Amino acid sequence: MKKKSTMKILIYSAKDFEIPFLEKANKDVYQIKYIPERLTSETAMLALGFNVVSIFSSDDASSKVLELLKDFGVKYITLRSAGYDNIHLKTAQKLGIKVANVPEYSPNAIAEHAVALLLALNRKLVLSNEQVTSYNFSLSDLVGFDLNNKTVGIIGTGKIGKVIAKIMLGFGCKVIAQDINADKGFAKQYDIEYVTLPNLCEQSDIIMLSVPLTSETHYMIDADLIQLMKREVFIINIARGAVVNTSEIVEALKWNRITAYGIDVYEYEQSLFFYDRSKDKPNDTLLQQLIDLPNVLITPHQAFATKEALTNIAETTFYNIDCWQQNRTPENELSMELVR
Structure with a gap:
């Protein structure tokens, strides 16, 4: 019989759809407890007796929470996400808590x-489906446009942004981009032009957001930049909710200053997304305004939810833990350079 590791792992925000992938990746090595609760200052005490906690993007790993986890004996935190804006890395470093991501x-x-959101908005697929279920087969409100020859501006050309660029080139679009770390080799290979953010906003028919949330990108898209955009612009945000000033986006949508907005993220999504709140609707007037607007399409942070992605998340999570168990540094460990 295989001997289990003495490392005990608490997985916060465990979702029913991801647990089978985590179980398979664990290979019956570690003692794991899954809880649906988010990590907060109130639930940190649940980590008492655990060496490792695993958290998701909606969990709160602020300084206060990290200090509590340290007191409860937690030495390692592995994020089941690429983004790490929800964890105070400087505090983790100071406390000696090691952190790694996927x-x-x-x-x-x-x-x-991201492209699915764009296509659904452009070709009015939600409205079309609603009409057909009511036996309304009129096309009067269902006119879209060809993507061919449109200019797509991609803000953030990391791994995700590069894939978006390749897909949009396949539609025959012209692609321009903005990134503080411009990849000139990629741009040359795919005939993509890097431009300034204002220039991108002026030229683009479609704007795709795929940047991490940092102090520099917080509220990157605001009323001033919106004034530079074409009124016909579509904005697709699969980055983080606070990359845009949501209130100013809503006003622009109401006044037809932008044409459509597709999002898989929301500025105040914590405690909302990933949960069924149909019987306990939140008092969130900003979200309600977005939901009520006919030119907005919202999905609940589901972009990552594919079998392939969930497999990779689970396997990388346990790779990180395996490294710590063996006193090795995982290549995904978030180092001090990232917090300077």
């Missing part, structure tokens, strides 16, 4: 979902 689980999953 930097690349499936850029294709996220990129393909």
